[in-house]
Amino acid sequence: MRRLAAIIQSIGFATYKEWAAFRSHMAASLLVGPVLFLVQVFIWSAMFEGRETINGLTYSQMLAYYGVATLIHYIAFDFADWNLQMLVRSGKFVTFALRPLPHWLFALSQKIGHRSLALWIEVLPVMALFIFVFGVNLKPASPFWAVISILLSFLMNFIVNYCVGLTAFWLVRAEGVRRVFLLLKDVSAGVFLPLSFFPEVLQKVLFFLPFQFITYLPTRVYIGDYELAGIRLSIEQAVGLQAAAVLLAGAVMLALYGAAMRRFTGVGV
Template identity: 80%
Template sequence: MRQQFAIIRAIGFVTYKEWAAFRSHMLASLFVGPVLFLVQVFIWQAMFEGKDIINGLTFAQMLTYYGVATLIHYVTFDFADWNLQMLVRSGKFVTFALRPLPHWLFALAQKIGHRSLALGVEVLPVLLLFIFLFQVDLMPAAPGWATASILLSFMMSFFINYCVGLTAFWIVRAEGVRRVFLLLKDICAGVFLPLSFFPEVVQKILFFLPFQFITYLPTRVFIGDYELAGISLSLAQAVGLQAIAVVLTGCVTLLLYHAALKRFTGVGV
């Protein structure tokens, strides 16, 4: 266990240094994120005209929702799906299949290193921009629960994206499937619209899907309350439910990974 932790730390550090040399690739986020947020400000200003609350959220809470959702996206951004599909399609995955460290753990270490760099290059500048330029309240209601929820969101995002990448073992040209799935994932996660704005029947379906645990739930935990499909949970209950969902999704990821390795070996034979 200690040796694996040292390997993960080394991979994360190398990834950090590698991307630090090309950190200008991340600077586009300093423009894209705030511009998209500004669009949301204009939209919701019009929606809240003459209204104090919409679906249980005030205008200030709505801005906080989108501000936190944007920052969570920066923290949890993942490219494991694209990277894995490229390795499988090019045949380079065979080098990882022969290594003692499973590729999913290697990919997780890469993500940790990549997102560690993003904390200073993307998250902090945009956070300050939201606070001082847009006057958004980004003080979590319960810092401990908010931090735990964002860390769980980090893991959930990785597991789901890695599962998408594993489809390359069954579908060689999986780029189309990947793009459609990731779009649906963002919709079902509450990136474009809080899930509480969907019809009740849709909310009930979304409640049992894993996607809400990437954006919607950690954002609501950050704000200080959680409600979906008529179900209200305390912060402890919401984070506990998220932890269970992450463990289950992780188990599914490992099962798919081992099934993919058997298929990869079978093709090689």
Template identity: 90%
Template structure:
């Protein structure tokens, strides 16, 4: 375990140094996130005209929702699906198939290093901007639960995206599948609209899908309350449900990775 931890730390640190040389690329998101948030401000100002709450959320809570959702997006951002598909399509994945460390673990270590750099370049500056420029309350209701939930969101987004990337072992070109799936994922995760605003039938479906654990649930935990399809959970219960979902997603990723390797070996033979 010590050797494994040392390998993950080394890969993460190498990725951190690599991306630090191109940090201007990452800093471009300092403009994108706030601009999108400003659009949300205009939309919800009009929606709350003459109203105190919408679906149980006040206007300050709604701004906090999108502010926190933006920060979670920065923290959990992942490109494992694109990277894996490029490796498979170019044939470079063979170098990873021969290594003792499974590629999914290598990719997770890369993400840890990449997102560690993002904390200082993206997350903290944007968080300060939301607080100072827009007056958004970014204080978590329960800091401990919020941190755990965001870390679980980090893992869930990785597992979901990596599974999408694994489709490259079965499809000649998986880019179309990737684009459609990522759009469905963002909609179903609550990136564009809180899931509690969806029709009840859709809410029941989304409750059992993994996507809410990427954005909606950790955002609601950060704010201090969780409710979906009429089900209200305490913060501890919500994080426990999220942890169970992440465990299932991790097991599914490892199983699918094993099946992909068997197919890859079969094609090679």
């Protein structure tokens, strides 16, 4: 375990230094989150006119939801799917297939380094902007459980995206599948609209999908109140459910990775 931790740290630190040289590219994304949040402010200001709550959420809670969801997006952002598909399509994946370290662990280590850099380039500046300019209350209801839930969101987003990337071993051109799937993922995760606003039948379906554990659940845990499809859970129960979902999704990813490696070696590598 100590050797494994050292490997992850080395890869993560190398990725951190690599992206630090191009930090201006990452800083450019600072415009996206605040602009989209400003659009939400205009929309919900009009929606809440003359109303105290909508679907059980007050105006301040709604702004907090989108503020926290934006920060979680920056923290959990992942491009493992695109990177893996490019490696497979270009043939460069063969160099990873010959290494003793599985590629999924290498990719996860890269993400840790990449997002560590994003903490001070993206997350902290945007958080300060939300608090001091927009006046959003970003104080977590339970800091401990909020941190745990966001870390689990970080892992779940990686797992889901990596599974999408693994389709490249079966599809000649997986870019179309990737784009469609990622759009559906964002919708089903609650990025554009809280999942509690969807029809109840659809909420029941979304409850059993892994996507809510990327954005919706950790955002509601951060706020301090979780409810979906008529099911209300305490913060501890919600995080426990999220942890179980991450373990299950991780097992699925490892199974797909094993099948992909057998297919990869079966065609001559």
